[in-house]
Amino acid sequence: MRHGEPALAGRLLGSTDCDVLPAGVRACRSAAAGLAFSRVIASDLRRSADCAAAIAADKDVALRLDSRWRELDFGRWDGRSPEDVDATALRGFWDDPDGASPPGGERWSTLLARVAQALEEVEDASLIVTHAGAMRAALVAACGFDRRQSWAFDLPYACVLSLRLWRGEAPTAQILALRP
Template sequence: MTGFRLHLLRHGEPELVGRMLGRTDSPATPKGIAACAERAGGLAVAHRITSDLSRARACAEAIGAAEVDPRWRELDFGAWDGLAAAEIDPQALGRFWDDPDTAPPPGGERWSDLVARVRGALDDLPLEPTLVVTHGGAMRAALHVLCGFDNRAVWAFALPYASLVTLQVWDGSPRSAQVTGLVTA
């Protein structure tokens, strides 16, 4: 079975912090971009891929040229997008955190839709060391797909801005992985 290293790097700190940032395209701060460039500095990769949102794209560009793939976008928070948690009905938000598939944000994306998007992106990865600059939700979806973690387990991972998860991915049907490293700020 052929394997490869997959590095998932969460984008740097955005200008809008403490908000539900899905499709809201808040740029990364210069400090956030620098943190990602430093975190990825020693990685030997053959491919770089990034979400199309500017907070990820700017970080990827600081590391080197990257292919843009919108499937690595964050979960779409619908009517909640851009809002702080305090601005959202606490009961609705609690239902979402308990089960993001059956209680998605109004007009937003279901967890299973994000997982399907990320699964397609994972299936299309080359069998060579790859860096993906993405978002916390997409990283959690990748952990779900590759490692089989359930909803509770993926949300237990602390993934602050500029955190890096390294996986050894085995090419099979389906692909699977083992977490080999987790670096956070």
């Protein structure tokens, strides 16, 4: 699940730790109401952690925070509006986030590696509350999509992406649902 709408929506929110709007928490709680899960795992950034805490309390299940589920760190661009970032540099990043990572920021391959590692440890029947970038990295790691293909998915705030994972020598996954 992607976290609810943050107080600083519309900005490049990577490691910026901002609050989630009350309506964003409500949207996540509503989206989780019909789901079956036995634990909640979340990014330790407040916009995910606060939504996850509310969901875990509603379902009376354990919550574990895991920083590997954080959003891509946008470095010196973090917390800024895209309009306040050099347009050519930003376009270069979107075209090649490994070769043109944000100044002082994280490379796409680093995000992908940490999310793939976290995904390997996810137990069945887990709800993960995270960020759009981490969700896209999970699609690449689990389903074998390339980075560009992962951008074909619209991942609005409080959306739920359900995956069935098969582990082993040739791990794979199946997308069961994507609900806005």
